[in-house]
Amino acid sequence: MCLAIPMKIIEIKGSTGIAEVGGVAREINIQLIEELKIGDYVIVHAGFAIQKLDEKEARETLSLLKEISSIK
Amino acid sequence: MKYLNEYSNLKIARGLAQKIAETVRKYPGKITLMEVCGTHTVAIFRSGIRQILPEKICLLSGPGCPVCVTPNDYLDKAIACTRRKDLIVATFGDMLRVPGSSSSLEKERSRGGRIEVVYSAMDALEIARSNPDKKVIFLGVGFETTAPTLAATILTARERKINNFFVFSGHKLIPPAMKALVESKELHIDGFICPGHVSTIIGVKPYEFIARDHNLPCVIAGFEPLDILQAIYMLVQQIVNRKKAEVEIQYTRVVKPEGNPKALDLIREVFEVTESMWRGMGNIPESGLKIREKYSGFDAEPSIRIKAECSRENKKCICGEILRGVKIPTDCPLFRTACTPQNPIGPCMVSSEGTCAAHYKYAGS
Numbered sequence: 001m002c003l004a005i006p007m008k009i010i011e012i013k014g015s016t017g018i019a020e021v022g023g024v025a026r027e028i029n030i031q032l033i034e035e036l037k038i039g040d041y042v043i044v045h046a047g048f049a050i051q052k053l054d055e056k057e058a059r060e061t062l063s064l065l066k067e068i069s070s071i072k
Numbered sequence: 073m074k075y076l077n078e079y080s081n082l083k084i085a086r087g088l089a090q091k092i093a094e095t096v097r098k099y100p101g102k103i104t105l106m107e108v109c110g111t112h113t114v115a116i117f118r119s120g121i122r123q124i125l126p127e128k129i130c131l132l133s134g135p136g137c138p139v140c141v142t143p144n145d146y147l148d149k150a151i152a153c154t155r156r157k158d159l160i161v162a163t164f165g166d167m168l169r170v171p172g173s174s175s176s177l178e179k180e181r182s183r184g185g186r187i188e189v190v191y192s193a194m195d196a197l198e199i200a201r202s203n204p205d206k207k208v209i210f211l212g213v214g215f216e217t218t219a220p221t222l223a224a225t226i227l228t229a230r231e232r233k234i235n236n237f238f239v240f241s242g243h244k245l246i247p248p249a250m251k252a253l254v255e256s257k258e259l260h261i262d263g264f265i266c267p268g269h270v271s272t273i274i275g276v277k278p279y280e281f282i283a284r285d286h287n288l289p290c291v292i293a294g295f296e297p298l299d300i301l302q303a304i305y306m307l308v309q310q311i312v313n314r315k316k317a318e319v320e321i322q323y324t325r326v327v328k329p330e331g332n333p334k335a336l337d338l339i340r341e342v343f344e345v346t347e348s349m350w351r352g353m354g355n356i357p358e359s360g361l362k363i364r365e366k367y368s369g370f371d372a373e374p375s376i377r378i379k380a381e382c383s384r385e386n387k388k389c390i391c392g393e394i395l396r397g398v399k400i401p402t403d404c405p406l407f408r409t410a411c412t413p414q415n416p417i418g419p420c421m422v423s424s425e426g427t428c429a430a431h432y433k434y435a436g437s
Contacts, residue, residue: 002111002136002217002269003295006075022073029194032220032335041075043272043326046164046214047192048221050335051272051326058075058325065079065298068305069087 004045006053009038019044075325079296080119088301089124095308096126104130104260105307106397108250109267110137110425111295117434119297121304129304132259133427135249135395136267138214138242139166140419140426141350146213146242147172148380153209153240154185159376160203162188162196163211169422173383193225193239200229200237209372212241217269219243219361220335223342226363226370238372241363244348246270247278248359254286259397263289263307265300268323273339275331276319283317294323342367351385351419352392391418394427401431408432 007019007028015031019042029048030036042049096103107113113133116122122131135141151172154161161177168178168189181187186206190196193210200208212222222239229237246267253259266279271292279290289310293303303322310317321327339361348360363371372378385392388406393399401407401420411417413429420426 002109002138002215002267004217004269004272006073008074029192029221029224031224032332032338034334043269045217045269046221047194048224050217050220050269051328051332053075054325061302061322061325062078065084065088065302068091068302069084 002045004043004050006041007044009036009040009042012036012038017049019049076296079294079298081298085124085297085301088298088305092129092301092305092308093126095305095312096128099128099312102128102130103262103308103311104132105263105265105304106132106134106253106261107265108134108136108246109270110140110423111269112136112265112267112293112300113427113430114425115295115297116300117430119300121297121300125304129308132261132397133394133430134253134397135350135353136215136246137420137423137425137427138218138244139170139423140391140395141244141249141353142170142213142242142419143349143351144173144383144385145349145380148383149378150211150240151175151177151180152378152380153376154180154187158207160186160188160199160206160208161211162190162199162208164213165189166423166425167211167213169416170419171416171422173381193222194228197225197229197234197237200234201232204236207236207238207376209376210237210239212239212243214243215246215267215270216273216339219343220273220332220338223338226342226367227338229370230367235369238370238375239363240372241343241361243343243361244350245345245359245361247274248356249350249353250279250282252353252356252359253396254282254288256396261288261397262311263291265303265307266290266292266319268292268294268299268327271321271323271327271331273332273335275327276321276329279319283319287317289317290319292319292321292323292327294326299323350395352395386417389418391420391428394420401428404428
């Protein structure tokens with residue numbers, strides 16, 4: 001029930017935004033997020049963006065995983 | 073899909089499993105890790121993580137499925153609401169098939185009860201706006217992840233003067249349930265895989281007592297296979313190296329140490345912490361959220377007198393013990409016989425995130 005997925009913000013209109021994932025766009029509420037801009041990725045749960053996704057951290061986690069598992 | 077698929081790479085998963093195996097090779101005895109969150113339970117089963125881990129690592133499912141821990145008393149009241157012509161019940165879909173003492177929302181809907189399944193609490197508010205002659209009761213079931221969305225919806229209802237919208241709050245908090253589990257001493261756990269999206273809101277601090285007072289490592293994990301494997305790797309490193317237990321974040325792309333302060337402010341504005349009844353775990357102090365007096369006009373309980381039947385539990389169902397991690401689904405005489413996803417007896421078989429449903433679907437016979 002705490003399922004939430006990363007979606008990309010493609011439009012912002014006040015406290016709502018349009019977010020897209022896998023070619024599907026839907027309106028989401030963005031009032032829980034500070035300083036959001038178009039192109040940001042957010043984690044969406046029950047129609048609300050609950051946190052911004054940090055793309056730099058995402059890349060770093062992936063390279064760390066590759067390093068741990070010894071994959072070049 | 074970006075930021076999902078890349079964390080499912082099989083080659084990296086095998087490499088991580090290998091590292092985990094190397095780390096625990098010389099460790100004497102078993103290592104039991106509890107994944108608290110139901111979304112983790114499903115992710116673990118679906119990805120087959122259990123099959124690639126060394127035998128000495130045992131993963132145990134915890135009480136983190138909101139539908140499963142909601143007691144019959146709440147369900148019976150929700151069901152009673154559907155029998156009143158002046159009310160519309162709005163709910164997340166997971167609640168529909170959960171059996172109460174003698175019925176379910178789904179059965180009531182087939183008998184003509186007005187029940188609307190919504191994706192967001194805001195959708196329930198819209199139903200209230202477009203049905204001014206009815207009172208709309210939203211079933212507020214969930215954890216810290218969902219609570220700010222409810223708080224924001226109640227504040228919006230007030231702002232837009234939508235006075236026929238009410239929340240029946242059954243919201244629960246995860247860290248007090250973890251406290252109850254570790255203090256009960258009926259269970260041996262070596263570490264916790266902490267819920268990623270709950271932690272998105274609450275951050276690191278609410279788990280610190282578990283590491284500090286109980287010396288149990290906690291790792292906040294994401295939900296893709298590599299996230300979970302990395303979290304297990306981080307946990308076994310803490311356990312094997314026997315250093316002082318700490319709370320670590322594996323899911324750094326989404327979870328900040330401070331959580332989401334804006335969401336926490338909204339929760340605090342609308343809700344106050346109260347005791348709450350959990351299925352199988354009883355009444356846990358400071359584990360629930362109640363709507364503050366200031367917003368009592370949106371609180372279903374004082375606003376609408378809900379009369380429900382006297383609740384009773386199915387005595388043969390062991391969901392309670394499964395939620396506490398002291399039994400597993402195959403210990404239950406009803407599992408796969410009387411209780412199946414088509415004909416569920418307990419909530420752990422109904423909810424897609426329930427431990428019994430996950431065992432039934434993914435663990436074979």
